[in-house]
Amino acid sequence: xxxxxxxVPPLKPPAPRMLVIRSNxxxxxxxxxxxxxxxxxxxSSGVAPASFGMRRGIQSVSRPSGFASASSSLLPLASRRPIxxxxxxxxxxxxxxxxxxxxxxxxxxxxxxxxxxxxxxHDVPTWADKKNGVVNAxxxxxxxxxxxxxxxxKEESNPIKQDMKKGKLxxxxxxxxxxxxxxxxxxxxxxxEHPEMKAFGDNDPVDIVEIGSKAIARGTICxxxxxxxxxxIDEGELDxxxxxxxxxxxxxxxxxxxxxxxxxxxxxxxxIREWFRNYKSDGKFEGGKWVGITEGQNSFGLKxxxxxxxxxxxxxxxTAEQYEQLMAGKVDADGLSLK
Numbered sequence: 001x002x003x004x005x006x007x008v009p010p011l012k013p014p015a016p017r018m019l020v021i022r023s024n025x026x027x028x029x030x031x032x033x034x035x036x037x038x039x040x041x042x043x044s045s046g047v048a049p050a051s052f053g054m055r056r057g058i059q060s061v062s063r064p065s066g067f068a069s070a071s072s073s074l075l076p077l078a079s080r081r082p083i084x085x086x087x088x089x090x091x092x093x094x095x096x097x098x099x100x101x102x103x104x105x106x107x108x109x110x111x112x113x114x115x116x117x118x119x120x121x122h123d124v125p126t127w128a129d130k131k132n133g134v135v136n137a138x139x140x141x142x143x144x145x146x147x148x149x150x151x152x153x154k155e156e157s158n159p160i161k162q163d164m165k166k167g168k169l170x171x172x173x174x175x176x177x178x179x180x181x182x183x184x185x186x187x188x189x190x191x192x193e194h195p196e197m198k199a200f201g202d203n204d205p206v207d208i209v210e211i212g213s214k215a216i217a218r219g220t221i222c223x224x225x226x227x228x229x230x231x232x233i234d235e236g237e238l239d240x241x242x243x244x245x246x247x248x249x250x251x252x253x254x255x256x257x258x259x260x261x262x263x264x265x266x267x268x269x270x271x272i273r274e275w276f277r278n279y280k281s282d283g284k285f286e287g288g289k290w291v292g293i294t295e296g297q298n299s300f301g302l303k304x305x306x307x308x309x310x311x312x313x314x315x316x317x318x319t320a321e322q323y324e325q326l327m328a329g330k331v332d333a334d335g336l337s338l339k
Contacts, residue, residue: 094124096219099159103147103169109160109219119158120221121151121205122327122338124184126320128223133256133309134247135316137208139220141180146171149218151182153204156337160219174285178272179210183226183242186316187323189331194238197301202237203336206319209241209272211265212249223247228258228269229312231301232276240315241276243269243306258306269306 094113100106111120118124120138128134140149140160148163148170155161163170188201210216210224224244232239243261245252251264262269274290276298283293307315325331327338 094118094221103162105162105164105169107162108152110157111159111219111221117157119337119339120160121153121158121182121184124221126183126185126316128247130313133226133313134223135183135208135226135242135244137181137183137210137222137224137244139179139181139210139216139218139222141176142218143177143179143210143215144175146173146175148172151205152337154335154337156339158337172279174279177275178268179212179216179246181208181210182206183208183316183319185323186319187326188238188240188319189322189326190237191331192322194301197231197233197238199233199236199238199301201319201322202234202239203334204239205323206240206242206316209243210246211243211261211268211272212246212251214246214249216246225252225255226312226316227255227261227309228306229315230269230273230276230304230306233299233301234280235298238301240319241272242312242316243272256309258308273300273304273306 094111095115097110097112099108099110111118111123113123124136124138126135128136138151138160140151141147149160150163151158152161182205184205186206188204188206190201190203193200208224208226210222216222224246226242226244228243230241230243232241245255245261245264255261255264258269277300278285278290278293278297280298281290281293281296283290283296285291322331326333326336
């Protein structure tokens with residue numbers, strides 16, 4: 001489901017760490033050889049902090065035990081900074097450029113690859129390592145923040161913007177406790193009924209919830225191990241929520257199943273389910289739980305189960321196939337920007 005304030009001035013990314021090189025190695029190293037090392041030290045240093053919400057007069061709320069808060073030392077998104085293609089390769093760098101002040105209706109985050117404007121939806125591969133269940137993901141919302149940011153599927157180049165509702169910038173009613181984004185080159189077809197859920201797609205790329213311990217900057221393109229998925233039904237539409245852990249997280253190597261995920265991050269799958277069930281409801285989140293709910297809840301199919309990695313990969317492949325049908329003109333784009 002995607003849908004005068006002073007902006008926060010962009011800060012320069014921190015300088016790369018100094019490298020210690022033995023004197024007898026200097027003659028053997030060229031500046032070209034150092035570039036991948038320097039670039040790695042430079043990538044993805046900033047985030048949009050939770051303090052943005054406080055600047056807009058929104059107080060933070062209690063969160064369930066086990067949720068880590070975004071570090072106060074993390075910096076706002078820089079106006080132009082390299083973005084991680086992955087933990088290993090930087091053979092062609094993604095960058096982002098902000099336009100407009102944040103928060104505002106005009107604010108956008110545009111993506112570039114090797115200096116050329118690209119679409120984060122159409123020009124980034126779905127899979128980073130399909131054999132091991134690792135997808136590329138576009139982080140739209142940094143954990144512990146409220147502004148409802150999203151890839152603009154109906155705008156050319158599909159920049160990230162803040163969602164609007166009833167003519168106003170949209171915020172969640174409380175912080176989202178995980179990094180949240182989308183999987184490129186996927187699409188949930190609103191004209192295709194799921195045979196088991198009997199619900200049609202929500203006309204958006206597949207969402208992904210990154211469950212790891214660190215806040216990830218808005219606009220980051222990162223590799224996430226897709227471990228499980230929930231079948232959320234939002235106002236009658238099927239809205240898959242893939243759950244995974246960033247490959248940069250120290251726990252990622254040990255998480256290869258839903259059971260592993262629950263062991264590494266106990267209680268978080270249930271917390272994700274309840275957050276998405278209730279965030280549109282008339283209830284309130286107090287003392288780490290939802291209270292006073294009478295209406296407005298979302299529901300979940302598949303007996304509310306978090307399905308395993310195999311099922312998750314099938315969901316991603318199925319929605320990638322629907323995306324290909326969209327791009328081939330076999331399905332009406334109905335206002336979506338396909339470039």
